[in-house]
Amino acid sequence: MNTSAMLRGYLSKMMDNESYFYHVVNCMEVQLNDWGQEAILLFDWNEHDEVIYVSFIIEDHLYTFSLDQEMAATLQEKSPYSLDRFMWEALVRQGFKLKKSNYIQMAFL
Template identity: 55%
Template structure:
């Protein structure tokens, strides 16, 4: 998946936390699709809840992830790809194997 660092930095600055989180999830889903994975990504962003629970089904495997809204906001302000990296790292901790792409390179540089 190709991604523009300049555009992503702009989005990280101007988008509210919830909208930016939705954007990052869409990027993760697009990358999985580009790699040929069958993936369903579900998450719960409720205003009254401080934690974001994520459930990913990737090629029939279940991955459960969680991040606080506070941490997601902090990652968004630190680096335009830091939230992506956090999600990918949680997937890798559960056994998901990353492949190379320009998007992954930006998330892990």
């Protein structure tokens, strides 16, 4: 997946937190599909619950983690790919193996 740092920077500044979170999850799904991996990404962004529960089913493996909405907002403000990096690292801690791509390179600069 190819990604533009300039466009991502603009999106991180202009989008509300929920929309940006959806965008990052969509980018992750596109990347997984580009790698030929079947993936189902589930999460619950509920304005009445501060915690976001995230579940990724990738090639029959379940990866789960959570973060609070305030943390997601802080990561969005920190840098355009901080939220992506946080979520990829959560998967890696559970045994997921990252492959190379422009997107992954940008997330882990």
